[in-house]
Amino acid sequence: MKSIRGSTSRKAAAVLHEAIKCVKEGYNVSFTPDGPRGPKYKMGRGPIYLASMTGALIVPMSVNASDYWELKSWDRFQIPKPWARLTVIVGKGIAIPPDLDDEGIEKWRVIVEKSLMEMTSDKK
Secondary structure, three states: OOOHHHHHHOOOEEEEEEHHHHHOOOOOOOOOOOOOOOOOOOOOOOOHHHHHHHHHEEEEEEEEOOEEEEEEOOOOOOEEEEOOOEEEOOOOOOOOOOOOHHHHHHHHHHHHHHHHHHHOOOOO
């Protein structure tokens, strides 16, 4: 397991370069889809761009807690309470076509975002 530090607002190009390198080395790469600043449930374009460049599948995942504390942050971050039941949902891998232009990246961003929303219990 490797950690890549950065975001769309900090060192975006370096993070993308490192993520491409990790995929080529056989690592799985995971993202927080709505990034460090949101808006909540609005997926960024980075994962689509990375998948288009590398041929890696995007596997949408969601973890939902039966009981949680909700922070007063922009994303209403949730911390599961002790003994809460967690439901982990793993969707089918989504193959992103290679060499997408901006319009294609946006089209596939919406498709993946929709897939994530379908498995998210808290859609507020």
